[in-house]
Amino acid sequence: MKQIPSACPVRSERPLSKAADIAYIRLGRKNLESASAYYQDFGLDVMEKKEGRILFRGNSSDLPCWSLEKADRDFLIGLGIYIHSSEDFENLKSIPNAEFKQNGRINSFPCVTLFDPSGLPVDVIYIPEERIRIPKKSREGLWNSPGKSPRANLPRPYDSKPAKIIRLGHAVFLKQEFLKNASWYCETFGMIPSDIQILPESKEPVIVFLRFDRGDILSDHHSIVIASGIADSLEHCAFELEDLDEVARGREWLLGRGHRPGWGIGRHLLGSQIFDYHRDPSGMLVEHYADGDKFDSSVPTGIHLINRKSLYQWGEDMPKDFLDTSLSLRKLSELCKGILSGKQISIPTLMELKKVAEVSPRTWIKY
């Protein structure tokens, strides 16, 4: 008999804090040199290079948004989140197990490290609002449109170089325990589910797109995404670029340098971004995007069926290997470990998810 599905993550009425934005991602890498070269081609700027750690930043801020750290395997170490309210920061400091660092971890702002339900370290960085620089549009007036030609008598400038990354936009985490983790981000940081995707048969929620609640101030449709997965891991990170032209230029540069493409260029359905995915030397997906949705706190949650077709409005057909549904030994052992340690993992849910992920969308596309 079919079970009633698990609860959906919901906006918390009394969150512990209201956080402002995603700050950084920390990655362990076996080969720091190749990773560092890759991310410079990808469009990030090196801002600090030490024994065992390289920090990168985008163009909108002098604060690091990407940390590559020497490790014996390629994996996600942790993430950082900005918070503007000192009162909220004090609240989070008093959580049991929270670790406070007055001088920060990868920048000099006070930081408290919490652990999400799957044990991932989450650094909360207290930073005054005015410290976050808002990027200025740098290439105004360069787009001709029907009836309007601001670029009169001028060809488009030809520049071959890496895309100009504005900022880290979002990160997508796979979690063995979906609801526990999704609810934790809502309750701890006041995040709002913008859209939730559910399985067609069981109606079980498996993906939630979370945005920060900044009241009337607009925030990205999603800054953190939690999805059901066989093992706890980072699925991909996405970086915001100025426009479609930058996205395409970034692609041109990366492919010209011999790097592996992921999937793109296309436009997503939920979040609306123009996207382009690439793979770093470890095989991890990283995304360039532009023109994503911005919501204030008034926009309510949407619920949609999940299938591959629901991922994009237009674009290149999704490659067969884009969604990693294979069962590697490592993932199997993670799964066993999770089950043995008593985690709430639903095997039928994972099986149904694998099934829908394998149904090819847009069979009418022939190459």
Add this chain to the structure above:
Amino acid sequence: MAKNFIRFEKNGKIDWGEWKQGKVFPLGAGKLNTREFLEFFKEGPTYDSKSYSPEELEILSPITAPCQVVCQGANYRQHLIESGLDPDEKNYNLFFSKSDASLTSPLGKVIRPKNVRLLDYEIELGLVFGKSIKEPLGKNSGEVSDYVAAFFMANDISARDIQLPQLQWYKGKSYRTFLPAGPVLAVLEPGDFQLWKSLELTLLVNDRIRQHDTAANLVFNPEESIRELSHFCNIEPGDVLLTGTPSGCALRAPGKLLQKIAALLPEKKKWELFVKGQLKRSEYLQPGDTIRSFIRSADRRIDLGDQILKVDQES
């Protein structure tokens, strides 16, 4: 693009307002019924400069009594199967009616009558008529969509232990508070009507998804349903049609074999067994439950708002 309106009460006064980007802009229209509001809107309303957040207002149903409430049953394929009907054998469009006394606020209470134990939910896409229909709409009567002025969300609350054993659909579906409607009256502009196909319907009980489907999966589409309705029903502006509910209600038909055995039993015994069987199902609404529902398209071009209802026991 469709314009969203809500009807509300503030400081004891009823008014209408446009609901835009999370805020309500009052129109100063006063206490108009749905039909009068649709007329008022055609005149090109003006707005006050002030706006409210919805929390400051008491939100009322944008559908007002008196009006005719026509409903369609078994109009999503999977719901047919769950209700014990064979989708390939049922080839008629099932119509029934609800009393307008059942209309209630979309942010309020559903009251379970004392004599009811099998209280069920049914999220539905509702259409509001904007033009009279006084004769059958023939093939040459132009666009049927011209008769529809607006979309809204409805919950066709049902007392299954009245509706089925007593064969009383009208009573079983018409107790007071059995038709929460709104919050949004989405007044359509040219071209909007066809967007019904992209609407996703979602209903949750205590944050668990019970119903989710896309209106594109309707068995009888709104155009053909209205055409058929015009052959046996007069319609006035402000009347509504509820287009049926997707699968996932609490009601579940007994299996084929059980139905065959039950057919041999006396009527009274059969329905006793039915109620007994259904009472085992944890899906039926209980006092204290929260029903949350919404209808919108993924691109949010049409958004009929959120209904939040608490189930209460009649005292």
